[in-house]
Amino acid sequence: MLNDTPSALLPVYATFPLRAASGHGSWLVDEDGQEWLDAYGGHAVATCGHSHPDVVRAIADQAARLLFYSTAVPHAGRERLAEALIARAPAPLAKVFFCNSGAEANENLLGLARRKTGRQGVVTLRGGWHGRTVATLACTDGAKYEAGASRAGMPLSRKVPLNDIAALDAAIDDTIAAVLIEPVQGFNGARTCTPEFLQAARHLCTARGAKLLFDEVQCGTGRTGRFTAAEYFGVTPDALSLAKGLAAGLPIGAVLAADSLVDDIQLGDLGSTFGGGPVPCAAALANLEVMDREGLLENTRTVGGTLACKCAGLPAVKAVHGRGFLLGLELDRPAAGVQRALWERRILTGTSTDANTLRLLPPLSFSADEAAMLFEAIRVVLA
Numbered sequence: 001m002l003n004d005t006p007s008a009l010l011p012v013y014a015t016f017p018l019r020a021a022s023g024h025g026s027w028l029v030d031e032d033g034q035e036w037l038d039a040y041g042g043h044a045v046a047t048c049g050h051s052h053p054d055v056v057r058a059i060a061d062q063a064a065r066l067l068f069y070s071t072a073v074p075h076a077g078r079e080r081l082a083e084a085l086i087a088r089a090p091a092p093l094a095k096v097f098f099c100n101s102g103a104e105a106n107e108n109l110l111g112l113a114r115r116k117t118g119r120q121g122v123v124t125l126r127g128g129w130h131g132r133t134v135a136t137l138a139c140t141d142g143a144k145y146e147a148g149a150s151r152a153g154m155p156l157s158r159k160v161p162l163n164d165i166a167a168l169d170a171a172i173d174d175t176i177a178a179v180l181i182e183p184v185q186g187f188n189g190a191r192t193c194t195p196e197f198l199q200a201a202r203h204l205c206t207a208r209g210a211k212l213l214f215d216e217v218q219c220g221t222g223r224t225g226r227f228t229a230a231e232y233f234g235v236t237p238d239a240l241s242l243a244k245g246l247a248a249g250l251p252i253g254a255v256l257a258a259d260s261l262v263d264d265i266q267l268g269d270l271g272s273t274f275g276g277g278p279v280p281c282a283a284a285l286a287n288l289e290v291m292d293r294e295g296l297l298e299n300t301r302t303v304g305g306t307l308a309c310k311c312a313g314l315p316a317v318k319a320v321h322g323r324g325f326l327l328g329l330e331l332d333r334p335a336a337g338v339q340r341a342l343w344e345r346r347i348l349t350g351t352s353t354d355a356n357t358l359r360l361l362p363p364l365s366f367s368a369d370e371a372a373m374l375f376e377a378i379r380v381v382l383a
């Protein structure tokens with residue numbers, strides 16, 4: 001079923017069995033004009049649905065006025081987006097740095113923590129996935145990723161099991177600059193930190209002089225039903241990263257940091273030519289406005305919550321992991337076969353690092369009717 005059309009592209013991605021022509025809301029339209037229900041969201045990117053007219057208009061308007069100028073020239077849209085993010089993030093997160101991707105945002109989180117503490121070590125979680133730059137590969141769980149970091153001479157993070165407070169306690173010593181955690185582990189099938197574990201991480205970091213960093217590249221921007229996972233769990237890190245769904249489809253990354261982490265930042269300490277460009281900032285601002293106006297956080301909580309409950313009642317579902325619209329259905333069989341059976345019904349879902357977990361990350365605008373359609377298909381396929 002995989003799309004094996006020959007092309008000049010490096011064949012590094014397993015692809016879904018369609019060629020995309022357009023999209024609207026929760027639907028992707030293929031080159032034959034057939035509609036596919038998208039419970040994958042372009043990898044958690046289609047926050048307010050595909051090609052939302054407000055986002056498209058904001059992009060077009062901004063592109064017509066000024067396509068790009070770097071941060072050498074102040075721009076109101078960039079400043080407004082930074083303020084809008086801080087208004088939605090828990091205190092004391094107060095300062096924003098824009099870049100272009102999730103890995104780049106995480107790379108900057110790690111750099112800030114190392115700079116501030118003067119230490120090098122990092123603690124991360126088993127099952128964590130943080131990106132493909134050298135520093136983030138070193139923090140990502142998996143022999144292949146770690147080998148990539150080692151080949152580049154990057155020391156690996158210390159990895160502790162999810163929700164193991166004793167192991168975390170043992171891992172944080174005075175060489176550790178940061179503990180980097182995905183509160184909901186996206187690629188790991190939405191395995192979720194307990195609030196107690198996150199509170200312990202907060203406490204241990206503060207007590208031992210390490211920085212607590214949340215990778216919210218996948219679980220942030222409303223996916224848990226709160227704008228940040230930090231808010232959802234009631235635990236505030238020293239900094240967090242956002243990317244993926246923030247600009248609803250344009251590349252963007254953001255670091256949101258507490259003053260205590262960045263109060264001594266000097267001119268030139270961080271930088272990015274394209275980070276904070278006018279067009280992605282306009283897209284992100286429009287996306288945030290749509291999220292507010294259309295009540296997408298509320299929708300994520302209610303529709304996502306109902307979908308999770310219904311799936312948990314299916315005999316073939318051993319557990320439902322995750323929150324809101326970042327859900328992992330742990331099945332009694334390999335998820336790849338279920339994903340393929342759903343393709344035959346023109347429904348897109350994701351798999352995960354756990355072979356038996358099917359991942360659902362639809363747009364936050366996924367309606368109750370669309371969720372019912374998805375559930376019914378999953379029910380029939382599993383039966």
Ligand SMILES: Cc1ncc(COP(=O)(O)O)c(C=O)c1O
Pocket residue numbers: 100101102103104106129130131132182186187215216217218219243244
């Ligand atoms: C939790 C998490 N962190 C970081 C990344 C890397 O983001 P990007 O692909 O934008 O570099 C991803 C991408 O899947 C992710 O899920």
